[in-house]
Amino acid sequence: MDKPCVVFWFRQDLRLADNPAFCAAVKAGTVLPIYILDDVNSGRAKMGAASRVWLHHSLHSLNRALGSKLSVLSGDARTVIMALTKKEKIKEVFWNRCYEPWQILRDKKIKHDLEESAVKVSSYNASLLWEPWEVLKGDGTPYKVFTPYYKNGCLQVMPPRTPRLAPEKMRLADAPKGSLSIDGLDLLPVTTWSSKMMRHHKVGEMAAHSRLATFLSDELQDYKVGRDVPSAKAISRLSPHLHFGEISPHQVWFAAKEQMKDENLQCFLSELGWREFSYYLLYHFPGLPTKNFRPNFDKFPWSTSTKQLRAWEKGLTGIPIVDAGMRELWQTGIMHNRVRMITASLLTKNLLIDWRKGERWFWDCLIDADLASNTAGWQWVAGSGADAAPYFRIFNPVTQAKKFDPQAQYILKYVPELAKLPLKYVFAPWEAPARVLNEAGVVLGETYPTPIVDLKTSRTLALEAFSAIKGVS
Ligand SMILES: Cc1cc2nc3c(=O)[nH]c(=O)nc-3n(C[C@H](O)[C@H](O)[C@H](O)COP(=O)(O)OP(=O)(O)OC[C@H]3O[C@@H](n4cnc5c(N)ncnc54)[C@H](O)[C@@H]3O)c2cc1C
Secondary structure, three states: OOOOOEEEEEOOOOOOOOOHHHHHHHHHOOEEEEEEEOOOOOHHHOOOHHHHHHHHHHHHHHHHHOOOOOEEEEOOHHHHHHHHHHHOOOOEEEEEOOOOHHHHHHHHHHHHHHHHOOOEEEEEOOOOOOOHHHOOOOOOOOOOOHHHHHHHHHHHHOOOOOOOOOOOOOOEOOOOOOOEOOHHHOOOOOOOHHHHHHOOOOOOHHHHHHHHHHHHHHHHHHHHHHOOOOOOOOOOOOHHHHHOOOOOHHHHHHHHHHHOOOHHHHHHHHHHHHHHHHHHHHHHOOOOOOOOOOHHHHHOOOEOOHHHHHHHHHOOOOOHHHHHHHHHHHHHOOOOHHHHHHHHHHHHHHOOEOHHHHHHHHHHHOOOOOHHHHHHHHHHHHOOOOOOOOOOOOOOHHHHHHHHOOOOHHHHHHOHHHOOOOHHHHOOHHHOOHHHHHHOOOOEOOOEOOOOOOHHHHHHHHHHHHHHHHOOO
């Protein structure tokens, strides 16, 4: 049995190819590959239920690729690593950098403790195209607006590095005593919810590459327009793979660039840019997950209605496109980007419910739940964020549905109780005459909810509430 010489700590980089720290560890000697489930330090960023399910499957996939050599541990990562390196007489630890504020704080402490114990630490970048500190305005301060950040910053500083292959040969040590099994992490819930949800997904590094390949050959060509149509097959669906690092943004960026050179490509690359921007904001403004980026929102009179919040969570608002989105989220662990914006807008603007409550629900239900993209997305929709949608942009969910789901294919997939209504009423069933509802077997308030909010009145109230805080600092 090989004695370990160095530790490689897998975190949000659950892959072997284009994994710079793993490559470096393999070059340095026999590697003990570990994963630590650290629920002790994560605080509010503790992984939600759907993410844990994805993680369970992803760890199994990684373990297979490592010939069952992955050591799985749990607890306070600092204590775990210090004990492990001492017991196994490890001389060097490798990891790829993580960017959530609690991870930065924790990793700094671990690095300090390891170095005090004469263990070298080597860290690399595996999950961002540009390090957040590399892209700054001329005056040395961070950008707060996406377009100048991406165009004048990212695209000007330096091109992303080219992806690397997986190491051809590696010597891996067996798991030391005290390691857990992946199943021993208890990441799966006891209910059948997660097995139904996972029927929609394939997990792991190979699955990520196969998804990318299909997207590039069949879907990227319609991306610019198709990305807004929830029933179209025009988006990459790479977000959970990117979040868990089953594929790197570098691999996606370069593969896409080889494929075509048109506006679809530019649009897709800029969405990867939005992912970078979210991480950038989180790095420079670590309060992003809990604090309004624009402090005038601290005075906003949010509603405390839990009844309306529960109806929104369950997809029972009586507004079909919103209910479809919330049900898609519950059933599949994912929600289309356009519908994320529509559902978040209804919550924060028509229902006037604090964006943090919606963010928490998404956090628990999304398989791609990502602290940076989720909180930046929510603050963007609420109007409280950097470069946010202005407060007066209040999506009308009926108009949005008619525009982006004109045949109601998406709505009817998740709200089948409206299937017999004539198309023009599917978007707003409360507008249908009683006879039409009757013929379609729809009884509002019984077979499908009456809307929990009047869209017109609530829009006016929202505009009043938002203009009241406009000048407040
Ligand atoms: C309220 C709200 C919450 C969100 N929460 C998350 C989240 O928790 N995790 C998450 O990954 N994304 C989140 N997003 C962004 C976006 O909705 C998803 O990244 C996208 O729907 C994923 O689908 P896709 O992989 O097919 O994306 P594609 O359209 O194929 O885009 C490719 C990749 O670019 C990145 N990307 C695309 N759009 C955005 C965006 N607006 N912001 C940041 N990155 C983007 C993602 O990594 C995505 O996988 C949120 C958006 C909103 C409005």
